[in-house]
Amino acid sequence: xxxxxxxxxxxxxxxxxxxxxxxxxxxxxxxxxxxxxxxxxxxxxxxxxxxxxxxxxxxxxxxxxxxxxxx
Numbered sequence: 001x002x003x004x005x006x007x008x009x010x011x012x013x014x015x016x017x018x019x020x021x022x023x024x025x026x027x028x029x030x031x032x033x034x035x036x037x038x039x040x041x042x043x044x045x046x047x048x049x050x051x052x053x054x055x056x057x058x059x060x061x062x063x064x065x066x067x068x069x070x071x
Contacts, residue, residue: 020052039055
């Protein structure tokens, strides 16, 4: 049972982390997925893409890893 509790705590803490992503405009389906399963805090379109600050679930965070920005 402790493993289940730990897994739930890890999943919930991942949702609390704010992440920044710079997504190219060509990845519009990914931008839509962030809106659908995440919680978008900020969205700015800049040049050929979007800068998104959002809370996302761990599975989506893995998909977005290559677009993650620090800060």
